[in-house]
Amino acid sequence: MNKPPDNKVNLPPNLPALKWDKTKQSNFTSNEPVYLLMPRPNNSDNLKNVSPFLIQKAINSTCGEVEYCKKIISGQILIKTKNGSQANKLTTLTALSNTIIVEITPHKTLNYSKGVIYCNELRSIPESEILDELKPQNVCEVKKILKKVNNDLIETGLIILTFATTTLPTKIHIGYIKTTVRPYIPPPMRCKNCFKFNHVAKFCKSPKSCHNCASNNHVNDENQEKCNNITKCGNCDANGLTCTNHTTLDKKCPIFIREKEIQTIKITSQVDNKTARAIYKERHPHNNYTFAEVTSQHTSKQTTLNSQSEHQNSPHFNHPLAVQPTKPPTKPTAPTTNSLTENSMERQIMQYSDVMSESETDDSLESTSTSKQKIKILPKNTSKRLQSQIKKLNKKK
Structure with a gap:
C-alpha cells in the first residue's frame, strides 16, 4: 500500500x-x-x-x-x-x-549530443590533442573507433565527438577541412547476465544464462572455458522464431537487427523508447504477429494448394465417373466485316457454298428459283463483297 x-x-x-x-x-x-x-x-x-x-x-x-x-x-x-x-x-x-x-x-546524458565524423588526416593525432583543438566548437569528448586486425587495434578514421549542446551540428571545422557530422547511434542496451535487451545486469531479475546455448546450467562452472552444446539463441527462442541456430551475441540475429532499428529511430527522430517502438510497428506491421503464427498461416495455404494439385494429377481424377470441371459456355459471336481476314473469308465462302449445294440436291427446282433460294440462305448482314465472291464461286461450279 x-x-x-x-x-x-x-x-x-x-x-x-x-x-x-x-x-x-x-x-x-x-x-x-x-x-x-x-x-x-x-x-x-x-x-x-x-x-x-x-x-x-x-x-x-x-x-x-x-x-x-x-x-x-x-x-x-x-x-x-x-x-x-x-x-x-x-x-x-x-x-x-x-x-x-x-x-x-x-542530467548526465540529455544535455549532450554525439556525432560521428570521418577524417583520414586525424589517424596519427592523439585524442587529447584533437580535444584541445576542437573545444572552441563545443566538443567536450573525443573517442576514436578502432578495429581489430590480427590481434592488433587499427584506427579506422571514424571519430565519435561529444558536443556540450542538445542540438547536434551538421558541420565541423578540423583545421582547413570542413567535415560532415552524422548522428552517433549507439548499440542496443543488452544485459550481460541474461543477454536480453532494454535493461542492464544491475536490474536483471533473470538467472544467468549462456550466450552460446541459452542454458543456465553450466554458466557458474568456472572450469568450463567454452560451451560445447548446440548453438541456440535465447532471444529468438523467447520471441517464437525458428531461426535459433546462432548465438545470442550474433549481429545477424533478427532480434538484434530489430533493436538496432528501434535505436536508430530513437536517435534520428529524437523520441523516447516507447514512441520509437510504435513507429517501428507502423513500419513493420507483419512483426506484430509472432513468427510461428506467420509460418503456420503460410504452411496451411501451401498444403491446400498442394492437395488441389495432387487431386487433379491423380489417376482417379481422370476416371470417366469422376466429376470433371466444366467450363462456362461461350456465346457464338457473329463475324464482322472489318475483322475478317482472307483465311476466315475463304472459310465462310466454303460454308455458304456447302449449304447451297445441299439445298440444290434436296430441292428439285429450276435454276432461277434455286438462285433465289441461294440468295435467301445468306444472312442479312453479309457484305456485298462476300456475296459477289459467292456468286463467282457458284458460277464456276
Missing part, C-alpha cells in the same frame, strides 16, 4: 519553507533548453510520495514556468528548462520544506 503524500507542511502563498543556496551557481550561458534532475538524497523513495502541487509551486517560484516536468521510474523529477538562466536559478534550490531536502543537478 502506498504511503500518503508527504505534504503535511502547510505552506503559505509565498512559500517561506523553501531554501536556496546561492553559492551553487551553474554556468549555463546558452539559450538552449537544459535538462535537470531533482532527486531526494538519502531517501530510497526519492520524490514518489511528495505532493505534485508542492513541486510545481517550488519550481515556478524559483525560476518561473519551465518547458515540462515528469517523474521517471526511479522517482526523480526530470525538468526541462527553457534556457540556461532558468537552469542556473533552479540549481540553487536545496529544500522544498523543512523535511524535504532536494539536490538539483544537470
Whole structure:
C-alpha cells in the first residue's frame, strides 16, 4: 500500500519553507533548453510520495514556468528548462520544506549530443590533442573507433565527438577541412547476465544464462572455458522464431537487427523508447504477429494448394465417373466485316457454298428459283463483297 503524500507542511502563498543556496551557481550561458534532475538524497523513495502541487509551486517560484516536468521510474523529477538562466536559478534550490531536502543537478546524458565524423588526416593525432583543438566548437569528448586486425587495434578514421549542446551540428571545422557530422547511434542496451535487451545486469531479475546455448546450467562452472552444446539463441527462442541456430551475441540475429532499428529511430527522430517502438510497428506491421503464427498461416495455404494439385494429377481424377470441371459456355459471336481476314473469308465462302449445294440436291427446282433460294440462305448482314465472291464461286461450279 502506498504511503500518503508527504505534504503535511502547510505552506503559505509565498512559500517561506523553501531554501536556496546561492553559492551553487551553474554556468549555463546558452539559450538552449537544459535538462535537470531533482532527486531526494538519502531517501530510497526519492520524490514518489511528495505532493505534485508542492513541486510545481517550488519550481515556478524559483525560476518561473519551465518547458515540462515528469517523474521517471526511479522517482526523480526530470525538468526541462527553457534556457540556461532558468537552469542556473533552479540549481540553487536545496529544500522544498523543512523535511524535504532536494539536490538539483544537470542530467548526465540529455544535455549532450554525439556525432560521428570521418577524417583520414586525424589517424596519427592523439585524442587529447584533437580535444584541445576542437573545444572552441563545443566538443567536450573525443573517442576514436578502432578495429581489430590480427590481434592488433587499427584506427579506422571514424571519430565519435561529444558536443556540450542538445542540438547536434551538421558541420565541423578540423583545421582547413570542413567535415560532415552524422548522428552517433549507439548499440542496443543488452544485459550481460541474461543477454536480453532494454535493461542492464544491475536490474536483471533473470538467472544467468549462456550466450552460446541459452542454458543456465553450466554458466557458474568456472572450469568450463567454452560451451560445447548446440548453438541456440535465447532471444529468438523467447520471441517464437525458428531461426535459433546462432548465438545470442550474433549481429545477424533478427532480434538484434530489430533493436538496432528501434535505436536508430530513437536517435534520428529524437523520441523516447516507447514512441520509437510504435513507429517501428507502423513500419513493420507483419512483426506484430509472432513468427510461428506467420509460418503456420503460410504452411496451411501451401498444403491446400498442394492437395488441389495432387487431386487433379491423380489417376482417379481422370476416371470417366469422376466429376470433371466444366467450363462456362461461350456465346457464338457473329463475324464482322472489318475483322475478317482472307483465311476466315475463304472459310465462310466454303460454308455458304456447302449449304447451297445441299439445298440444290434436296430441292428439285429450276435454276432461277434455286438462285433465289441461294440468295435467301445468306444472312442479312453479309457484305456485298462476300456475296459477289459467292456468286463467282457458284458460277464456276
